[in-house]
Amino acid sequence: MSTEPTNPLASEADRLYDAERRAMRRVLTAITEGQPSSSIFQMIAEDLHGILRAHSVAIGLAPPEGASMEFVAASGGNPSEILGLRVAIADTLADPALRGGQPMLLDAHLTPGARTGAVAPIMAHDEVIGAIFAADESDAVPLTESGLGALTVFAGIAALAVATGRKAHLLREQGRELAILYRASQTITGTVSLQAVAESALDAIAQHVPMQTAVLYLLNDDRTHLFIAADRGLDDDEREVQLSADSGLAGEIVSGGEARRLADGLDGPDVSTVSPAAHSRSAMIAPLRSAGETLGLFVVTSTQSDAYTDDDLRLLNAVSSHAGIAIHNATLFEDATQRAEAANALFTFSQRVGATLEVPEILACASETATALLAVDAVLCMLMDHRDGRLRPAYLRGFDEGGLGRYRPRPGEGIAGWVYAWSCPTAVADVAADARDRSAPIHPEGVASCLCVPLSVGETVHGVVLAMSSRRRLFTVAEMELLYTIANQAGLAIVNAHAYARAQERSLAMRRYFRRFAAAIGSVTDVAQMLQLICDVTLALMKADRCSVYAVANEELRLVADSRLPGRHAPDAAVPLGAGLTGNVASSGRVLSVPLVGEDLRSAVHGWFGREQHTAYLGVPLKHGRRITGVIELTMSEPHSLSPDDIRLITQFILKARLGERLIGE
Known part of the structure; x- marks a missing residue:
């Protein structure tokens, strides 16, 4: 039986094809199972190392528009020396391939001892995000176009792994965010207590974000400063810290700025401008807003440098949005409740003090x-x-x-x-x-x-x-x-x-004077003595400087009795009816009270006017039936606006003393 000679190139191609299929199936299965990207990259490197029989295979990733690349997987050679290594793209032989986005074989005719190899860019949305490198020793069989094709296929699979990893990360973050927001919606918006809202917002962040401190600032009534309403991780002295709402980063965000992430290694304001705690090296700050109005700030800090990601900032911003609406509602509720309580308390207070x-x-x-x-x-x-x-x-x-x-x-x-x-x-x-x-x-x-x-x-x-x-x-x-x-x-x-109290005192005084007057009047038979006694009692009762009693005689008022403090001038002996203050009281038959005598032109008629200080005046007509029989007048040196009670007091005394009746015939 004859056999045809075997084609070594065809056998090698079949081997590569079978090896590629097995490797692709293994890697794609790992991707669908959701294994970590680092494991998938290492799997690709190991499979290519075997398929290509290369000395070493390495996978490097670069950030968008980055100038450097970090190796995340390696197989063959010395992988420990490659993993984690960061190199400048411009310093590698792969620079032309990465700039052009096309796979290429590296030049095999370099200096003695150099390796030959190939590079295939890892692409995502027409941008280079990394590359797969394969290298052989100079004395080994150089890599061929078929090997470059295998490298390119697995570069595409690596790109798929990157995209899948990013989607998985995004889904995890969205799931975490949704879980936190769901819990926040139950706790933060489930209460109308301002302090409970603040505490719930802090709990929502503290359970999902590593932190040194979490601080919720609120604006004061004047909107000039931010004070600490609730916190996690601060001591008593740090709780006294206030931030200016008119300047700095806090003022910028209060006036309409967006949430910010701060770290020692990032450009921008220092962490200490918003952190009340010492040794903070990174922070996140988000506004608390409702209906377009800023109510305060939510600040989270860490002692680690660059501890927070954009995902963390987005999460904080979402919780802050919920908290801002809840704080606004709680503020309105507390304000309405406080107003109602205050109104009720003030009503009760007015009832108590009025009683x-x-x-x-x-x-x-x-x-x-x-x-x-x-x-x-x-x-x-x-x-x-x-x-x-x-x-x-x-x-x-x-x-x-x-x-x-x-x-x-x-x-x-x-x-x-x-x-x-x-x-x-x-x-x-x-x-x-x-x-x-x-x-x-x-x-x-x-x-x-x-x-x-x-x-x-x-x-x-x-x-x-x-x-x-x-x-x-x-x-x-x-x-x-x-x-x-x-x-x-x-x-x-x-x-x-x-x-x-004064009215009671005067009432008691009046009763005492009435008793004194009643006791004295029984022993007085002379009308002049009785009138003098009435003057004395009235002077003491009203705490005046002078008291005078005039009787009507023909067309004038004639002085029949007076009582005055030591040093006071005597009153007018006679006053024509209708003239001056005294005559006006007799002619009108009405009580006359003048708080400031100097402002009443009728005062100039009196002889005592200008000779001594008499500031206040009170004149009361004395009657018997409808007939005017005289006038009793009081003058005081201090400004005094006599109340209706004062006038009623002296009027009652005059009536009880029957002074108008006693003046008939005087």
Whole structure:
């Protein structure tokens, strides 16, 4: 039996073909199974090493438009010396092939001892993303076009592995992002508590992103600074850090900038510009926005250099978007809730202070309401003591009496004195650093921040209300308005309580004087003595400087009795009817009250006008039936606007004394 001679070239081609098919099946199976790209690259290198019988095969990857290439797989030769090696593309013999994107055989006629080989670019979207290299020793059979073809086929498979790996990575990231966002949508948007929203946002990031710290900043009411609302990983001192909302990277993002990734090795701002923690080497910063308005910033930091990827930044940005909407909704809800609670508390407060005329009880109620609504540690109510011209503590709630119980600043001294002197509310975030605190300090008593408003009625300031916190905080305009409302209602209640106390005092005095008058009148038989007694009692009752009684005689008023303080001039002996203040009272038959005598032209008729200071005047007609029988008048040296109660008091006294009847015949 004869046999035909075997063609060695055909046998080699068949071997290559079979080997390629087996290798391709193995590699494609690995790709479909989702094995890591690094394992697939190593598999390709090992298969090509056997198929081509090359000395060594290596696979290198380069970033888009990169100038260097890093070897990620190698087989044959010394793979440990090749793996991880990064070389400049321009320094290799493969540079022309990589620049042109075409496979090529390398020149086999180089210097003695050099290797011959081939290179096939790995392409993706018409861009070179890497290459497969095969090399032989100079004394080995050089690589041929068929070997270059096998190299090119597996370069295409490597490109498929790269694309598949990227898709798998993208799917994993999207899956992770969807899982986080799903959880975030349940936790972050599932509450209307601002603090709970902030904590949920931090938890969502902390569970999926490695970090040193995570900080959620919110803008203050004035939108000038960012304060820390919630955090992970900060100490007490670091929590006091604030960022300017008007400058730097934080200001840029607040004003409409996009999320940023920072690292020591990247161009751009330093990590320390947004990180409150020390030793941070990389960071991510994303805005918290809702309805186009920036509410704050979300900052995550790491002690590792370049610790975060664009995928991490995208994830942070997505969580920040959810958190921004939830924070906005929580803010609206809390604002509505606080307004409702404040309105209810203020209504209850007004009912309570309106039902009492005791100043200590009014101040206790004001302090209790302010403590609850402002969530402060202590409230101090101070009233002006005109005896020594100092503010005195009238009621303290929250802190021990200690130094605050002895705190007595003058107007203009300390924060409380400044508010009293200028009748202007103020909020102080850092009491110790405030220049006004130096003259009458309160920070040694543990006061870190305070809110102080005047306690006033109309234009008159009666004291101040001081709300204090033992930790630093920023008081809002709404909180200042709330305390101002409480202080105004308390001030009005205090004025009413004082007025009631004075009325009670006068009522008691009037009863005493009536008893005195009743006891005295029984022993007086002379009308002149009785009129004089009435003058004396009226002077004391109304706390006036002079009291005069005139009787109508013909066309004039004649003085029949007067009582005056020592040093005061005698009143007019006679006044024509209709002339001056006294004559006007007799002719009109109506009470006349003049708070400022100098502004009434009728005063010039009187002889006492200009000889001594008589600022206020009160004239009351004396009647018997419908007949005008005389006038009783009072003058006071201090400006005094007599109230209807004052006039009613003297009128009742005159009626009870039957003074109009007693003047008949005088």
